Amino acid sequence: xxxxxxxxxxxxxxxxxxxxxxxxxxxxxxxxxxxxxxxxxxxxxxxxxxxxxxxxxxxxxxxxxxxxxxxxxxxxxxxxxxxxxxxxxxxxxxxxxxxxxxxxxxxxxxxxxxxxxxxxxxxxxxxxxxxxxxxxxxxxxxxxxxxxxxxxxxxxxxxxxxxxxxxxxxxxxxxxxxxxxxxxxxxxxxxxxxxxxxxxxxxxxxxxxxxxxxxxxxxxxxxxxxxxxxxxxxxxxxxxxxxxxxxxxxxxxxxxxxxxxxxxxxxxxxxxxxxxxxxxxxxxxxxxxxxxxxxxxxxxxxxxxxxxxxxxxxxxxxxxxxxxxxxxxxxxxxxxxxxxxxxxxxxxxxxxxxxxxxxxxxxxxxxxxxxxxxxxxxxxxxxxxxxxxxxxxxxxxxxxxxxxxxxxxxxxxxxxxxxxxx
Amino acid sequence: xxxxxxxxxxxxxxxxxxxxxxxxxxxxxxxxxxxxxxxxxxxxxxxxxxxxxxxxxxxxxxxxxxxxxxxxxxxxxxxxxxxxxxxxxxxxxxxxxxxxxxxxxxxxxxxxxxxxxxxxxxxxxxxxxxxxxxxxxxxxxxxxxxxxxxxxxxxxxxxxxxxxxxxxxxxxxxxxxxxxxxxxxxxxxxxxxxxxxxxxxxxxxxxxxxxxxxxxxxxxxxxxxxxxxxxxxxxxxxxxxxxxxxxxxxxxxxxxxxxxxxxxxxxxxxxxxxxxxxxxxxxxxxxxxxxxxxxxxxxxxxxxxxxxxxxxxxxxxxxxxxxxxxxxxxxxxxxxxxxxxxxxxxxxxxxxxxxxxxxxxxxxxxxxxxxxxxxxxxxxxxxxxxxxxxxxxxxxxxxxxxxxxxxxxxxxxxxxxxxxxxxxxxxxxxxxxxxxxxxx
Numbered sequence: 001x002x003x004x005x006x007x008x009x010x011x012x013x014x015x016x017x018x019x020x021x022x023x024x025x026x027x028x029x030x031x032x033x034x035x036x037x038x039x040x041x042x043x044x045x046x047x048x049x050x051x052x053x054x055x056x057x058x059x060x061x062x063x064x065x066x067x068x069x070x071x072x073x074x075x076x077x078x079x080x081x082x083x084x085x086x087x088x089x090x091x092x093x094x095x096x097x098x099x100x101x102x103x104x105x106x107x108x109x110x111x112x113x114x115x116x117x118x119x120x121x122x123x124x125x126x127x128x129x130x131x132x133x134x135x136x137x138x139x140x141x142x143x144x145x146x147x148x149x150x151x152x153x154x155x156x157x158x159x160x161x162x163x164x165x166x167x168x169x170x171x172x173x174x175x176x177x178x179x180x181x182x183x184x185x186x187x188x189x190x191x192x193x194x195x196x197x198x199x200x201x202x203x204x205x206x207x208x209x210x211x212x213x214x215x216x217x218x219x220x221x222x223x224x225x226x227x228x229x230x231x232x233x234x235x236x237x238x239x240x241x242x243x244x245x246x247x248x249x250x251x252x253x254x255x256x257x258x259x260x261x262x263x264x265x266x267x268x269x270x271x272x273x274x275x276x277x278x279x280x281x282x283x284x285x286x287x288x289x290x291x292x293x294x295x296x297x298x299x300x301x302x303x304x305x306x307x308x309x310x311x312x313x314x315x316x317x318x319x320x321x322x323x324x325x326x327x328x329x330x331x332x333x334x335x336x337x338x339x340x341x342x343x344x345x346x347x348x349x350x351x352x353x354x355x356x357x358x359x360x361x362x363x364x365x366x367x368x369x370x371x372x373x374x375x376x377x378x379x380x381x382x383x384x385x386x387x388x389x390x391x392x393x394x395x396x397x398x399x400x401x402x403x404x405x406x407x408x409x410x411x412x413x414x415x416x417x418x419x420x421x422x
Numbered sequence: 423x424x425x426x427x428x429x430x431x432x433x434x435x436x437x438x439x440x441x442x443x444x445x446x447x448x449x450x451x452x453x454x455x456x457x458x459x460x461x462x463x464x465x466x467x468x469x470x471x472x473x474x475x476x477x478x479x480x481x482x483x484x485x486x487x488x489x490x491x492x493x494x495x496x497x498x499x500x501x502x503x504x505x506x507x508x509x510x511x512x513x514x515x516x517x518x519x520x521x522x523x524x525x526x527x528x529x530x531x532x533x534x535x536x537x538x539x540x541x542x543x544x545x546x547x548x549x550x551x552x553x554x555x556x557x558x559x560x561x562x563x564x565x566x567x568x569x570x571x572x573x574x575x576x577x578x579x580x581x582x583x584x585x586x587x588x589x590x591x592x593x594x595x596x597x598x599x600x601x602x603x604x605x606x607x608x609x610x611x612x613x614x615x616x617x618x619x620x621x622x623x624x625x626x627x628x629x630x631x632x633x634x635x636x637x638x639x640x641x642x643x644x645x646x647x648x649x650x651x652x653x654x655x656x657x658x659x660x661x662x663x664x665x666x667x668x669x670x671x672x673x674x675x676x677x678x679x680x681x682x683x684x685x686x687x688x689x690x691x692x693x694x695x696x697x698x699x700x701x702x703x704x705x706x707x708x709x710x711x712x713x714x715x716x717x718x719x720x721x722x723x724x725x726x727x728x729x730x731x732x733x734x735x736x737x738x739x740x741x742x743x744x745x746x747x748x749x750x751x752x753x754x755x756x757x758x759x760x761x762x763x764x765x766x767x768x769x770x771x772x773x774x775x776x777x778x779x780x781x782x783x784x785x786x787x788x789x790x791x792x793x794x795x796x797x798x799x800x801x802x803x804x805x806x807x808x809x810x811x812x813x814x815x816x817x818x819x820x821x822x823x824x825x826x827x828x829x830x831x832x833x834x835x836x837x838x839x840x841x842x843x844x845x846x847x848x849x850x851x852x853x854x855x856x857x858x859x860x861x862x
Contacts, residue, residue, distance in 0.1 A: 042784020
């Protein structure tokens, strides 16, 4: 490998080759001047840590894909047991045929774009996509067609990241750019109650076409129920524990608040993700949820209002349904697109939680707000940082007023000389 | 964050073998344009001037030993790189008059230090360059507290030098309208603590608490237009001896440290001496090593055939890391230091001493992570934002974010932990140079 690297050094394909080489080996690069030793972490290790935090979520989602499918077909099992009904080969098989292709397409297309850009621009292939590629399949509905995903990935990586100069330079989170592209480009497909469960759409199309031997199945998300003011029906179908453990329909990887919580704790413990953003985002969403609960309690809106279902939803439950938890732990903490100053992170996180729940309640078309909220705050993050840093600069300016600037010994002489020459 | 490394110097001092050739490297004096005073082949005494600063004609740079100037090594554009002096068997030292600090004015002291070759030991901030003798600093800082990895223990090195230190500090005290701030370790027994005419600060805590930049920021931060001078304690000894005896004595006790050294300990030697004279005295474990003038974070790359730097009192030798490591980026790491816990386990062993190599452990990338530098950067400055301002050469931002207050060494720890492997110290150095050039 080393000889190959030397052979291709300086050639156009060198970045592509180096990417594979450094994937296998830590390079033999040594320090020059500056610090002669360096800490053990590099960007690959950092990104890898995030991926490890995502693996349990991915595995769970593969089982859940099957579980939701069979439950929608056969009805939910009466006395649910995890071993019997959830961790089964049938469920996992659905996961393999539905979730793994999403992962493969996301990584395949995304990395291809990365390699092409690296070769064109002559920089090294950057690791940012390792995480993005894992996030993307986890935040799309299970029945997303693969070609749609491929188009969205190309759009997201090129427009969301590469045009700004690659990892570290982008303004918007690439994974969320991909999600937003899907949502706005194919809105009819991405919303409604037919995409969350495998085969739901297929079957409804067959029924429309006149087929009589299939039953319609639907997999409305919890938020979907609430948006249609069907809170009672939802509560009959899913218990709070179902929501927490994640046995509910939803985007591929967002359902299990429990595993996301574990992943989040791992990321905070390993000091990779910012605990400030996570905590303040949780606080933000709780505050907004409480405000809505109060609005309902005060009787300002009636049960007939179309916001009633979501507004009366207990404030803390917002965290265990939909993509809020997933977004807070894995997406809001993206260091590149988030706020970069510690104080800014508190504000940034709080507003993400706050706006997420707000959009969730008020968005008439699609009862989910976290990806829009994060994208919105991505745009505002530099502004937040700007004002935080202004604070530091102001402090320095204030100090400057009391500065003791002593004259040079030659200052007097210089003036004399000047006087003579004039 | 302290970086515990293998190879701490044992507290015994040996006399290093006398070096044949001594060298002065012009790179040690950042931004200096030298003008030669003697020709190649000339005989000089120890303490006799070799060259002066083109911009400050009075500022002389002297030879550490007596002997023959055998080589003036030049680099690109005929710039002088190194001056080599072949030492005489019998050492002769140029004698100046003694200086009575009590009765001297600041002008007398300045002139005396300038002609004796002691001025280059006084550095100034902003810009981290040799101080301009025409200026008046608002304060002078001396850090006697050492936190840099494996660096020479000043309490040990300075032992018995109280008289010299006192003389130097008294002289410096007359050069500033403000105070001479001296810091010592809280639990140490530094000879600096007993000096008169200083403002003593007891410092404790992990690296970079011992860096003078950290102390300036906490005690009396620099504002735009202000000047602060800094001197290291080992250079105070040379200044002090010069004031007391009139002789420039380049002798210095240095620590030879690092995991590649078989018997790390202290050596008594002179500025500009060949590294091999003491390196092979202690023995090395392998030939593939990195020899560093200074500590592992801020030192300058050298070699066994190199020479001791003008300001250094530590020489480190560690293994080169020009090797590949299979899947090194995702397997758990026990033998390297990290400030994260991403399957790196140095946090479980705060007392363990590590044997690090010069491997970068990864490739150069754009800045990605945030909030990491702040954990090891105690100054009231936003480190990443300042680095970025330097990279894009935004003078206004650089000023506002506090570039005046820092020296490259203040960014050594952030550079160490940087997952993007950015050269922070170089970025800051270039930023300072630009600022000096544009604003002055």
